[in-house]
Amino acid sequence: MTWQLRTATEADLDAIMAIETRVFPDDAWSAATMRAELRDGNGVYLVASPVDDPARVDAYGGVRAPRRQPQADIQTIAVVEDARRHGLGRVLMLRMLDIARERGAEELFLEVRADNPGAQSLYRSLGFEQIAVRPRYYNGTVDALIMRLTIPEPTAALA
Ligand SMILES: CC(C)(COP(=O)(O)OP(=O)(O)OC[C@H]1O[C@@H](n2cnc3c(N)ncnc32)[C@H](O)[C@@H]1OP(=O)(O)O)[C@@H](O)C(=O)NCCC(=O)NCCS
Helix, strand or coil: CCEEEEECCHHHHHHHHHHHHHHCCCCCCCHHHHHHHHHCCCEEEEEEEECCCCCCCCEEEEEECCCCCCEEEEEEEEECHHHCCCCHHHHHHHHHHHHHHHCCCCEEEEEEECCCHHHHHHHHHCCCEEEEEEEEEECCCEEEEEEEEECCCHHHHHC
């Protein structure tokens, strides 16, 4: 299957929340939080839709990158189960990295659950390195790993 990315708007809120509640059953964001994220001009949210079914949303990701600030954050990323391991997560991450760079960021940070090796593997493959651990950050039980990437020059990213 082939997907296309576009910038999300508030009109995508329901589709995003349908994935959010399914993919993060224990710690989903509320619709109000997600709406605020979609409205926030300091960030950009992307959604991925199948080329042959543009009304459907199969994945989303959000990056917070206030303009001319050296540091940006991956806020979230999720791909529906049926669409995983087709490169969608990587493409979303690379596009969010581009957006952070275009807005002037030099470093990109994220938090990931210690019990989520799949996501960690994706981030490491993009060059993210673990810089800290927040003990029992999720629901008072699961550690958060803080990861950082020094954003490469565009030519290096395309190599
Ligand atoms: C993490 C997630 C976004 C990855 O999305 P995806 O579209 O499946 O990722 P990709 O297909 O682009 O994977 C790229 C590479 O990352 C690594 N990777 C991704 N998922 C993996 C997994 N479950 N186990 C091991 N490696 C994995 C692999 O190296 C993979 O390359 P390969 O398929 O050629 O081996 C997706 O699994 C997801 O939505 N998970 C639930 C939500 C979540 O955990 N979000 C992250 C919160 S921090």
